[in-house]
Amino acid sequence: MLSLVPMRAETSDKAEIVTQMLFGECYDLVARDGNWVRVKLATDGYEGWIDHKQHNPVTSSYYQEWASTKHPRVMDLVQVVTGNDTRIPIGIGSYLPFFDGMSIRVNDETMVYNGRASNSTASATTAQLVKIASNFIKAPYLWGGKSIFGIDCSGFTQQVFGICGYQLPRDAYQQVSHGEEVHFVTQAQPGDLAYFSNDEGRIIHVGIVLEGQTIMHAHGEVRIDTLDHNGIYNAERKRYSHNLRIIKRITF
Structure with a gap:
C-alpha cells in the first residue's frame, strides 16, 4: 500500500x-509485461502500467465490495493512516475504504485514520466545492498528476468533484461530455466547469469558475485568473493563455 502510484503509458520508468493511483483505490489487472502490470482503475476506467513492486493485489470479494460502495475521501492536505506496523502518508482526495469514523479496511488489514473525511452520503454545495478547490491553490503543475504535490488541469477538477461526490472522467476532453451548457460567460456560476480548446478545436484544458468572472485552474500551478468570453487572461504575462470553448454546469 502506497500513498500514490504513477501509472505510465509504457513499460518504463522513463515513460510518460x-x-x-491514489491510496485506497482499487483496479483491475489487465495485462503483464515483465516487471510491469497494466491496470484499469475501478473509479474512472483509466488504464496504465505500474511497476510490479507497487502492485497490491486484493481478494475478488474485497474488490466487488469496494466497487459497490461509495467511499469517503481525505479532506486534510496531508494525513497518515496507521496499521500495526505501518504508517502511510496520504494526501487530500485519497480514498478511505469502509471508513467508520475511526478506521479503514484495506483488503484484510484494518488501519486507523484520525483526520477529516468527506461525507460519502451527501452532495456538496457550491460553496463547499469552491472551498475544497481552494485547498489546491499553489499545487505545482504535473502532467498526469492528481495530488497536492503535483496535479494537472483535469486531475484538479476530477479530484475536487470526486471529493464532493461526483465522479468525472480523467481527461478534459472526456469531462466536457458531463453537465448542461452555459451559453454565456456572464451567466456562469461558481462551480461551473470552463473548457478550452486548441487551434484544431480539441479540448485541452479545464478549470473551475469562481465569483467575479474568475477561474481556478492548473497552469504552472493551481492559480486564479480572469475569465471572459475570449478565455483565460493572465494578468502577470498580460496575455490570454487559453481560448474558451464551452462552459458546462453539473448538478449534483
Missing part, C-alpha cells in the same frame, strides 16, 4: 505518467 498518464495518471496516478
Whole structure:
C-alpha cells in the first residue's frame, strides 16, 4: 500500500505518467509485461502500467465490495493512516475504504485514520466545492498528476468533484461530455466547469469558475485568473493563455 502510484503509458520508468493511483483505490489487472502490470482503475476506467513492486493485489470479494460502495475521501492536505506496523502518508482526495469514523479496511488489514473525511452520503454545495478547490491553490503543475504535490488541469477538477461526490472522467476532453451548457460567460456560476480548446478545436484544458468572472485552474500551478468570453487572461504575462470553448454546469 502506497500513498500514490504513477501509472505510465509504457513499460518504463522513463515513460510518460498518464495518471496516478491514489491510496485506497482499487483496479483491475489487465495485462503483464515483465516487471510491469497494466491496470484499469475501478473509479474512472483509466488504464496504465505500474511497476510490479507497487502492485497490491486484493481478494475478488474485497474488490466487488469496494466497487459497490461509495467511499469517503481525505479532506486534510496531508494525513497518515496507521496499521500495526505501518504508517502511510496520504494526501487530500485519497480514498478511505469502509471508513467508520475511526478506521479503514484495506483488503484484510484494518488501519486507523484520525483526520477529516468527506461525507460519502451527501452532495456538496457550491460553496463547499469552491472551498475544497481552494485547498489546491499553489499545487505545482504535473502532467498526469492528481495530488497536492503535483496535479494537472483535469486531475484538479476530477479530484475536487470526486471529493464532493461526483465522479468525472480523467481527461478534459472526456469531462466536457458531463453537465448542461452555459451559453454565456456572464451567466456562469461558481462551480461551473470552463473548457478550452486548441487551434484544431480539441479540448485541452479545464478549470473551475469562481465569483467575479474568475477561474481556478492548473497552469504552472493551481492559480486564479480572469475569465471572459475570449478565455483565460493572465494578468502577470498580460496575455490570454487559453481560448474558451464551452462552459458546462453539473448538478449534483
